[in-house]
Amino acid sequence: MAKELKDLTKRSVNYSQWYNELVVKADLAEQADVRGCMVIKPYGYAIWEKMQHILDNMFKETGVQNAYFPLLIPKSFLSKEAEHVEGFAKECAVVTHYRLKTNETHDGVVVDPAAKLEEELIIRPTSETIIWNTYKNWIKSYRDLPILCNQWCNVMRWEMRTRLFLRTSEFLWQEGHTAHATREEAEERTKQMIKIYAKFAEEYMAVPVIQGVKSETERFAGALDTYTIEAMMQDGKALQSGTSHFLGQNFGKAFDVQFLNKENKPEYAWATSWGVSTRLMGALIMTHSDDNGLVLPPALAPIQVVIIPIGKGDEQMNMLNEKAYSIVENLKKLGISVKYDNADNKRPGFKFADYELKGVPVRLVLGARDLEQGLVEIMRRDTLEKESVSIDGIEEYIKNLLDDIQKNIFKKALDFRNSHIYECDNYEEFKERVKDGGFFLCHWDGTEETEAKIKEETQATIRCVPFMFEQTPGVDMVSGKPSKCRVLIARAY
RNA sequence: CGGGAUGUAGUACAGUUGGUAGUAUACUUGGUUUGGGACCAAGGGGUCGCACGUUCGAGUCGUGUCAUCCCGACCA
Numbered sequence: 001m002a003k004e005l006k007d008l009t010k011r012s013v014n015y016s017q018w019y020n021e022l023v024v025k026a027d028l029a030e031q032a033d034v035r036g037c038m039v040i041k042p043y044g045y046a047i048w049e050k051m052q053h054i055l056d057n058m059f060k061e062t063g064v065q066n067a068y069f070p071l072l073i074p075k076s077f078l079s080k081e082a083e084h085v086e087g088f089a090k091e092c093a094v095v096t097h098y099r100l101k102t103n104e105t106h107d108g109v110v111v112d113p114a115a116k117l118e119e120e121l122i123i124r125p126t127s128e129t130i131i132w133n134t135y136k137n138w139i140k141s142y143r144d145l146p147i148l149c150n151q152w153c154n155v156m157r158w159e160m161r162t163r164l165f166l167r168t169s170e171f172l173w174q175e176g177h178t179a180h181a182t183r184e185e186a187e188e189r190t191k192q193m194i195k196i197y198a199k200f201a202e203e204y205m206a207v208p209v210i211q212g213v214k215s216e217t218e219r220f221a222g223a224l225d226t227y228t229i230e231a232m233m234q235d236g237k238a239l240q241s242g243t244s245h246f247l248g249q250n251f252g253k254a255f256d257v258q259f260l261n262k263e264n265k266p267e268y269a270w271a272t273s274w275g276v277s278t279r280l281m282g283a284l285i286m287t288h289s290d291d292n293g294l295v296l297p298p299a300l301a302p303i304q305v306v307i308i309p310i311g312k313g314d315e316q317m318n319m320l321n322e323k324a325y326s327i328v329e330n331l332k333k334l335g336i337s338v339k340y341d342n343a344d345n346k347r348p349g350f351k352f353a354d355y356e357l358k359g360v361p362v363r364l365v366l367g368a369r370d371l372e373q374g375l376v377e378i379m380r381r382d383t384l385e386k387e388s389v390s391i392d393g394i395e396e397y398i399k400n401l402l403d404d405i406q407k408n409i410f411k412k413a414l415d416f417r418n419s420h421i422y423e424c425d426n427y428e429e430f431k432e433r434v435k436d437g438g439f440f441l442c443h444w445d446g447t448e449e450t451e452a453k454i455k456e457e458t459q460a461t462i463r464c465v466p467f468m469f470e471q472t473p474g475v476d477m478v479s480g481k482p483s484k485c486r487v488l489i490a491r492a493y
Numbered sequence: 494c495g496g497g498a499u500g501u502a503g504u505a506c507a508g509u510u511g512g513u514a515g516u517a518u519a520c521u522u523g524g525u526u527u528g529g530g531a532c533c534a535a536g537g538g539g540u541c542g543c544a545c546g547u548u549c550g551a552g553u554c555g556u557g558u559c560a561u562c563c564c565g566a567c568c569a
Contacts, residue, residue, distance in 0.1 A: 035560090090567070126569095160494085160567055167568065220569095240569060279569055310528055349529035367528060377528085493569095 015235040016163070019286060023164045026294045026358050028281070036162035036169030040278070043358065046302035048172065048278060052152060054204055054299075055174065055276070058196050059150050064176060067149040069130050072121040077129040081254040087221020088125045091158040093169075095121040123156045128222065128247070128273055131177045132255040139269055142181045142261045146189075150176040165282035166239070166493050173277035179252075179269045181261065186270035187225075190246040193274040194227040197242035205280065206297040206410035207231050207287045208417050209241060210439070210488060212464025217448055220273075224248040230463045230488065232417040233286040236437015238463050238490040241283045244274035282493075287413050288382075294359030295381055297409055298402040305331060305338040305398060306360045308351050310367040317342070320366050323391070327364070330395045336402065356381060361405050362398055382409050423486070427477045430489075434460045439490045441469065443483035445476035453478060454489065463488045 028044030099115030209229035223245035252268035288295040420438040471485040
């Protein structure tokens with residue numbers, strides 16, 4: 001094991017490769033024996049579960065309820081909204097048969113041609129269609145609205161190239177689908193949800209994000225507006241970390257979801273949808289990790305504190321165990337998750353490296369030598385700083401330290417991002433600099449031609465029109481035409 | 494779907510002009526260790542991606558096929 005773990009040195013050389021190895025070595029996930037699919041291992045899933053739990057509560061505070069809709073979507077549903085089907089058609093897995101049979105040589109199975117489905121079923125790439133087909137039956141009157149449903153599920157998109165967490169054929173996510181009586185209410189909900197995502201990213205994941213609205217070409221298929229949160233990874237590339245879509249009446253019309261309003265007149269329902277996926281795990285990993293491995297924010301770390309004893313012989317170990325268990329008990333009372341690792345088949349050095357690799361925020365080393373003086377060594381994962389602290393009152397100290405780590409890694413990521421955001425008005429300069437990563441705030445004339453040209457020549461895309469910066473009119477750096485505002489341009493994952 | 498590469502032990506790789514399947518690491522057992530990725534000894538594990546062909550003989554040569562990875566196009 002030891003040698004395999006040591007070569008996490010590629011962060012500066014090849015960020016992608018470094019990322020892949022980190023995901024595997026930190027025991028988060030691995031490539032499945034199925035094309036483009038991923039096995040999320042217990043440690044990785046524990047982080048995802050924490051994310052789910054927090055997000056779920058945030059949704060529920062806004063009146064959202066959880067529900068579940070089918071995995072399989074009849075092909076005809078998908079084709080009802082023209083833009084939507086065009087956006088997803090290229091990456092759908094299709095179920096065509098419902099039975100297998102033994103082959104002629106009796107050493108395997110083949111698809112039974114007799115079991116061909118009349119209408120093929122699509123494995124959901126997203127659930128707007130099947131959900132709106134259902135909403136049709138739920139919505140008759142303005143009194144039935146709004147409907148605020150969320151589902152936690154898996155979806156499948158047959159991507160050409162996949163990467164653990166960032167882009168896998170199958171991924172886990174939540175998708176919220178709301179139906180409203182008015183345009184204003186739906187638009188309000190769209191914005192509300194992107195704000196929740198931003199709050200979650202920054203407060204819990206400690207990942208600073210830029211909120212904004214997507215350009216027409218980058219918009220979700222079938223949406224009138226797509227709001228996004230964009231995070232910057234350590235190589236300066238952007239990662240779209242969550243989206244919220246205002247769908248207008250497109251799905252209401254496509255699925256004939258009409259209700260009678262207060263004036264007793266029929267009207268189509270207004271829709272939103274919004275989602276975040278296991279891609280957030282990728283954002284978490286790529287934002288904070290260093291050459292020693294993962295760095296997890298305390299708010300999401302499955303293990304917040306690990307205690308490692310160092311001692312010889314049964315007598316010493318018994319003494320250390322006793323002390324450790326009392327610390328464990330006290331930490332648990334404060335709601336801090338703690339692991340005491342007194343396994344004797346691994347040496348302390350191995351454990352140090354292993355828990356650093358897994359991003360455990362705080363490590364205590366309980367040694368016989370220190371214990372005599374009432375001291376314990378404490379190390380924080382974010383800075384790797386060690387100090388000796390009195391065991392008396394250690395619990396409070398740790399609680400404060402966890403808060404400090406949470407703030408510190410956010411600040412570190414924020415400083416990094418802010419120092420890599422540039423205003424740029426010269427296209428030649430932009431072309432040169434964008435290769436090295438970073439976010440560029442540039443004037444854009446709003447045309448698809450300009451957008452396409454930038455993408456073709458630099459591989460960078462317009463991530464969004466950001467909300468957070470003061471906007472003044474200017475001149476498009478490519479076309480020289482007038483521009484209403486600056487947009488955020490970057491190379492993206 | 495274009496361009497390139499690779500399939501040999503759980504993993505990472507050697508394998509020369511065709512001639513008994515190797516190394517490191519991981520794993521198992523026993524012992525000594527334990528303040529930053531321990532050491533010694535013994536042991537288990539591979540129809541060399543698959544199929545066909547050439548040959549007395551194929552991991553090695555040929556043809557086909559499948560799969561994976563990298564670079565593009567596509568994407569949360």
